[in-house]
Amino acid sequence: MPDLVPHSAPPAQADLAALAAAFGERLHSAGVPVTPERASRFAEAVLLASPRTIPEAYWLGRVTLLTGHFQIPVYDRVFDEHFRGYVDLVEQTGPAAPSPASPLSAGERAPRETHAPTQGASHSPITSATPGLDARGDGEAEEMSVLAAASTSERLAGRDFSECSPEELALLRRLVEQLPLVPPQRRGRRLRRHARGDRLDVRATLRTAYRTGGDPVRRSLRRHAERPRRVVLIADVSGSMEPYARVYLHLMRGAVRALGSEAFVFATRLTRLTRQLATGGPDYAYARVADATPDWAGGTRIGTALTRFLDEHGRRGLARGAIVVVVSDGWEIGDPHEVGEAMRRLGRLAHHIIWVNPRSAAAEFQPLAGGMAAALPHVDTFLSGHSVRALEDLLAAIREAGERRRV
Amino acid sequence: MHGDALAGVVPDVASLARSLEDSGYLADPGLATALFCAVRLPQPVLLEGEAGVGKTQAAKALAAALDTPLIRLQCFEGIDAAEALYEWNYARQLLGIRLAEARGEGLEESSLFSRDYLVERPLLQAVEHPGPRPAVLLIDEVDRADEEFEAFLFELLAEASVTIPEIGTLHARHAPIVILTSNRTRDLHDALKRRCLYHWIDYPSLEHATAIVRMRVPEAGDRLVSQIAAAVSRLRTIDVQKPPGIAEAIDWVHAAVLLGVHELDAEAVQRTLGSVLKYREDHDVAVEAGLAWVSGA
Numbered sequence: 171m172p173d174l175v176p177h178s179a180p181p182a183q184a185d186l187a188a189l190a191a192a193f194g195e196r197l198h199s200a201g202v203p204v205t206p207e208r209a210s211r212f213a214e215a216v217l218l219a220s221p222r223t224i225p226e227a228y229w230l231g232r233v234t235l236l237t238g239h240f241q242i243p244v245y246d247r248v249f250d251e252h253f254r255g256y257v258d259l260v261e262q263t264g265p266a267a268p269s270p271a272s273p274l275s276a277g278e279r280a281p282r283e284t285h286a287p288t289q290g291a292s293h294s295p296i297t298s299a300t301p302g303l304d305a306r307g308d309g310e311a312e313e314m315s316v317l318a319a320a321s322t323s324e325r326l327a328g329r330d331f332s333e334c335s336p337e338e339l340a341l342l343r344r345l346v347e348q349l350p351l352v353p354p355q356r357r358g359r360r361l362r363r364h365a366r367g368d369r370l371d372v373r374a375t376l377r378t379a380y381r382t383g384g385d386p387v388r389r390s391l392r393r394h395a396e397r398p399r400r401v402v403l404i405a406d407v408s409g410s411m412e413p414y415a416r417v418y419l420h421l422m423r424g425a426v427r428a429l430g431s432e433a434f435v436f437a438t439r440l441t442r443l444t445r446q447l448a449t450g451g452p453d454y455a456y457a458r459v460a461d462a463t464p465d466w467a468g469g470t471r472i473g474t475a476l477t478r479f480l481d482e483h484g485r486r487g488l489a490r491g492a493i494v495v496v497v498s499d500g501w502e503i504g505d506p507h508e509v510g511e512a513m514r515r516l517g518r519l520a521h522h523i524i525w526v527n528p529r530s531a532a533a534e535f536q537p538l539a540g541g542m543a544a545a546l547p548h549v550d551t552f553l554s555g556h557s558v559r560a561l562e563d564l565l566a567a568i569r570e571a572g573e574r575r576r577v
Numbered sequence: 578m579h580g581d582a583l584a585g586v587v588p589d590v591a592s593l594a595r596s597l598e599d600s601g602y603l604a605d606p607g608l609a610t611a612l613f614c615a616v617r618l619p620q621p622v623l624l625e626g627e628a629g630v631g632k633t634q635a636a637k638a639l640a641a642a643l644d645t646p647l648i649r650l651q652c653f654e655g656i657d658a659a660e661a662l663y664e665w666n667y668a669r670q671l672l673g674i675r676l677a678e679a680r681g682e683g684l685e686e687s688s689l690f691s692r693d694y695l696v697e698r699p700l701l702q703a704v705e706h707p708g709p710r711p712a713v714l715l716i717d718e719v720d721r722a723d724e725e726f727e728a729f730l731f732e733l734l735a736e737a738s739v740t741i742p743e744i745g746t747l748h749a750r751h752a753p754i755v756i757l758t759s760n761r762t763r764d765l766h767d768a769l770k771r772r773c774l775y776h777w778i779d780y781p782s783l784e785h786a787t788a789i790v791r792m793r794v795p796e797a798g799d800r801l802v803s804q805i806a807a808a809v810s811r812l813r814t815i816d817v818q819k820p821p822g823i824a825e826a827i828d829w830v831h832a833a834v835l836l837g838v839h840e841l842d843a844e845a846v847q848r849t850l851g852s853v854l855k856y857r858e859d860h861d862v863a864v865e866a867g868l869a870w871v872s873g874a
Contacts, residue, residue, distance in 0.1 A: 195596065205771070207771070210629070211618065211620065211774075214679045215614050218614075218617050218618065219589060219590055219610070219613060219614070219617075225606060226590065226606070228612070229606055229607045229609075229610035230610055233611040233614050233774050233775065236775045237770040237773075237775050240763070242777060250601060325725075339770070345869070358655065359654050359655030360657065372667060376667045376671055381672070384671060384674045384678070446811050486760070486761060486762045487762035488762070488763070510637060517767075539840065
């Protein structure tokens with residue numbers, strides 16, 4: 171941790187540096203991770219630019235302390251709280267002692283400043299998420315019951331999720347987590363050496379030519395390497411999908427971690443869960459998901475959610491060339507026409523669209539739900555995915571979709 | 578440290594903003610602060626924002642303001658070290674071997690891997706820049722490159738050096754001023770963000786946009802410029818796929834001037850809309866909203 175207050179600095183500047191440290195700490199506890207490195211960068215910038223007005227200080231902090239666009243609202247709020255009531259810094263840069271209008275700065279600042287480095291390094295906002303929002307059993311206990319009921323899992327594999335008791339759903343979590351996730355492939359742009367490549371690897375050929383006196387005797391070939399194709403999972407977590415939502419959350423967590431997929435859920439609004447699911451143990455991940463999705467088990471606005479997905483993520487490149495899996499029963503409270511329009515746009519961006527409707531397993535199923543009927547013409551593969559066996563079909567479909575040429 | 582060498586040229590934020598303006602770029606206080614920190618701290622800066630808000634232009638203007646070359650690396654999917662850092666000139670190496678043979682001279686392997694046979698790509702060029710002031714290195718649309726590529730940048734960003742196994746580590750005499758831009762098609766790696774300052778460029782306010790367009794297209798009439806600036810901000814409020822940025826506003830004014838339009842009305846919008854909206858669906862949306870409304874008439 172570099173010293174935030176240079177000893178040689180004149181008093182007015184030292185005061186600014188202390189102010190910077192205190193502000194960094196406050197921002198950190200508001201949820202924007204401020205590393206000691208960034209805090210010292212901010213202090214350095216303040217000393218360098220010696221801001222004279224509040225807006226100048228605002229920009230110096232915003233440029234040096236943040237790492238992303240999404241942090242700006244929090245920054246604005248904290249900055250406003252922290253600097254409201256301070257006199258303009260113009261008065262502090264003068265030769266006089268700290269102006270009487272800022273009595274806070276001397277007394278209250280000192281103890282805070284000593285806390286700043288240690289606290290800044292130790293706590294991160296992520297660990298503040300607490301488990302226990304959902305009533306799933308403990309990991310070990312679960313394992314015991316799985317061992318005791320080896321035949322149960324066999325039976326459960328074919329069972330519709332909506333017919334399972336909460337205990338059985340907890341068991342299913344294990345089964346779902348064990349499903350093999352194989353990344354779908356696409357042709358990459360990079361060339362890799364390959365014994366049966368379709369073009370000459372000039373570099374390797376010449377390198378081996380050094381050994382034979384400059385004559386290229388052995389020919390090396392290369393061809394386009396296979397790259398994993400992106401998979402985007404969008405799941406409906408509205409009331410009508412409740413029995414399935416949790417199981418699909420397990421699948422999403424597996425896909426995010428193993429395939430680097432993107433995960434979204436929606437009921438009345440769209441929420442991106444990739445970050446929440448990517449790190450930490452399952453309980454922490456699901457607690458963060460619960461925090462992030464206030465509309466869990468709410469009504470369904472498929473069209474709005476898909477349009478939002480396209481506008482904010484898909485069009486930027488997330489859906490481009492990707493395999494998009496939509497899990498929903500197609501019950502739409504909005505305008506089904508909007509669903510059709512969004513699916514048409516999605517169809518032009520995505521490589522392959524898989525729609526999973528757990529309700530379609532029923533013998534009497536007909537795609538009558540307004541949203542479903544509107545979406546179907548744009549769907550490449552339609553699956554039920556209502557049981558663990560059916561999930562295996564879904565994973566196979568994802569794998570195959572990668573290889574298939576777009577139709 | 579080049580920070581001291583530049584202290585004379587860029588003493589504070591306001592003077593940087595002024596010299597940017599002299600080179601034809603109106604920077605708002607936020608962007609000027611970001612560039613000031615990039616130059617003086619010195620620290621790479623990551624500029625994000627919607628397409629067409631002037632991210633690339635900012636780097637160009639900074640280079641012009643500091644009177645130093647701009648070295649640009651356009652990222653794309655599959656870009657690798659050979660295209661970004663350096664590459665050995667194989668053909669020339671082979672020729673060198675042949676020549677040495679023909680002359681009957683012996684050839685050391687080390688002489689084959691000397692600077693003569695090295696092809697410098699942008700990152701190496703920036704490190705090797707002889708001065709007197711550091712070059713501005715623009716790493717454009719870094720989000721288009723593969724994630725693995727970001728790792729190539731770390732050494733350059735943190736140490737201002739490049740390592741070539743056969744030659745060794747080359748340290749920059751004048752560490753380049755690095756500007757990265759991203760359109761946010763994907764999240765950049767935290768390790769990359771950690772090494773950079775960050776600035777989000779928003780769409781400019783109406784008056785700021787008017788001032789920028791007036792500066793970039795001096796031949797256009799004041800009335801036309803303010804009408805078009807207002808029309809562009811109006812287009813941004815309706816549901817278009819690609820909301821027009823400042824670049825589109827400038828294109829639009831250029832198109833209007835070329836066609837001899839002095840006053841924006843529904844008919845003029847009809848003729849020139851193609852220079853600002855680039856999707857057929859967006860045209861439909863604009864027509865639906867009413868071309869007269871767009872023109873402000």
